[in-house]
Amino acid sequence: MPTHRRMRNRAVLFTGLVTAAASVVALTGCGSSSGSESADGNVTIEFAQWWEPELPDGEFRAMIDKFEEANPEVTVELVSGPYASTKEQLFAGAASGTMPDVVGLDGAWVSDFAEQGVIADLTPLLDEAGFDDSQLVSQVQVEDKTYMVPVVNFVYPMFTNDDLLSQAGVTAPPETRTEFADAAKKVSDLDGDASGWVLPLSLEAPNGVQNDVMSWAWASGGSMLKDGQPDLTNDDVTSAVDFIGGLWDDGVIAPGSFTMKEQDKVEEFTNGRVGMMIDSLAHINLIRETNPDLNFSISAVPAEDGYSGERGIPYASWGIGVAENSEHKEAAAKLVSFLMSEETNSELSTMANAFPGNTGSVPAFVEDDDLFKKAFDIYQAGYPANEFVGLPVAEELMRQLGAQLQAALDGQQSLTEALEKAQTEWEGEF
Template sequence: MTRAGLRHSKALTITGAAAAAAALLLVTGCSGGGGGAASGDAGGDVTIEFAQWWEPELPDGQFQGLIDSFEKENPGITVKLVSGPYASTEEQLFAGAASGTMPDVVGLDGAWVSDFASQGVIANLTDLMKDAGYDDSQLASQIAVDGSTYMIPVVNFVYPMFTNDDLLAKAGVSAPPSTRTEFADAAKKIKALGGDVSGWVLPLSLEAPNGVQNDVMSWVWASGGTMLDDGKPDLTNDDVTSAADYIQGLWNDGVIAPGSFTMKEQDKVEEFTNGRVGMMIDSLAHINLIRESNPDLKFSISAIPAEDGYTGERGIPYASWGIGVAENSEHKDAAFKLVQYLMSKDVNSELSTMAKAFPGNTESTPDFSDSDPLFKTAFDIYKAGVPANEFTGLPTAEDLMRQLGEQLQSDLGGQQSMDDALKKAQTSWLAAF
């Protein structure tokens, strides 16, 4: 499939392992919608809960402002935001899935969808859209399981490389590295500055294992590689082996920040924000947090370095702020009205602008005029590459990350070789397929 084809796909169907193709769903434009003012279920006043990690990653008050506007347009519906960091939201939702107590509306990561759908804990959005008479042609993409939609990507983020400009300059590195050799050289020079400064940060927490997706496999995708073969696990191929060996080399050189085995995504961002690491792979969503937490920090973003000599399109890791409705919700109509509102043309444009993300509505357009200049840089990186996230829609995707993370920890900890780590992970992954 061409980059244009990937970018403009209207619906992505996830059926078992072949669902990895659904990872490539970002769009450059984005489309129409309708918030639709209406009262609560059956005309009565209702309160719905919306659990997500979005509000803390946006400037103070902005997301609540959108919710306030929704409530004004929909008298009778009150929205209670349940906000927390990504890892905390994930833990809450999986606990709620087990106990049947999910909030009415849920922020979703594409890696969770297959599990939640198979458990029957998130509602069939295809049915809700049909019941509401909703025109889904405005949606840039949908995440489906067995032909039915369970998640709608609201906004989409690329995961470029962030570099601390001051640390690079002090280390004598004139520009962000573009190849693996340049990256390793820059990491060594930053580490040589001394103190508590490290070249790169690698979160490998097993509690929140998305570092395997964002910080490990991103090296594979950046050079056009894959971890799958015909939709099935292929962790011992040359693409994955090369990236894993490269990370092993960075570890052996001592340029990776300490604490990797317990570090989560928010810890990684904190290390970078506080100036303790020179480089990290991270979501555009965290630009706001970094700016607010350390206004004096000078940093840049660039494409993730590729293998030396690679000239093809670079895979760009991405993640979505997806949205779904809980199956246990007693107010599905009201919950879906909130989904409609967030996907409407003007609101989705506003949300993507404040989040520094790409819209989920094909008619929405982020406003570049007052945006952080890095947003435009990210858009250029995105247009020059191809979105890549092979974990989206895989069965037990979180568990797959954790299984590989366990083996990587064992290797980096000196208990086994990288070859053995990848072979063991390959065996455990096959069992899930």
């Protein structure tokens, strides 16, 4: 064989092998570990959350920069994405043992992560970091161990379109269920396409069951659990669901409930098509920006007639936790302590238009804005209530109850049967 031909063959063979080797390297190099430690003892920790994209541009990074200035040996790499991507990333990380060091948590995930043993007990970590956990507004525990600390809380009061209510002859936001039903009926009876209330029951994002259905039971001091087990057929839940069924039969609920999501609900309210909704305080600015002419106010979710006790107010949290597999738990705990400190937590809650997770923090908007001030008063007069936090497969529980309620509201079964079936389904998940 001529030399040039043999050399060409060798070159081709070499190229083939190099390509194969490069593929192996590329494929095996896809995985990455979380935090790392450099030779001089500095550590880099990863912090995965969905908060940064939801906050004004650059503000969260600036806050983390302050932490890095105070702790020069720690570098924080923010892994930011939308809520759904963060959730998928964390569940994949939990399965593969590559969870980032510090993780943004939703209360609905805590039980599953704790059961897998992929998030750490925060109490000893915060102790070591010198943080006094009595400053915390709440802690999410599973079997007496704290796995999540709510950093900021978004409460869900009742929003009322005051112009619509006024046109309907309702002079003040309703405080009881009877007043609410009456106001809803009057708004629906107005000329035009306005409805009294809006109830999102989409099964894709089933949190309407938590915020718009169960909130009626919590607002009257009720509970859907008994000794940590499902208790959907009790008087509190039955009465709340019967009340909703009554509103449905009266035709005062905006059409499209069965596929409506939270953003659709906000849109209906913002466009002046519903008189009342239960929604997150986080949407106040969105509503103001989208429809500056909308005259609305907020109040506590109405309670059962004659109820005078403390009212539970639904909430959702941006929670925080530390991965069990983190090699830098000390640095991770420092970051958690920093975010939960009185000053930083005030700043973060101001940025997020949410209520703080530190008892001593006061967000600036409470002093500047009447609506937020009122919400803060409602928050302080009642207690944060969200019994789905810490439950196993919380989202699926909401979906199961949602599907049963849809079948009942569609006339395929009674509301009592819906609750009984959901109770049976829930018992299978606990």
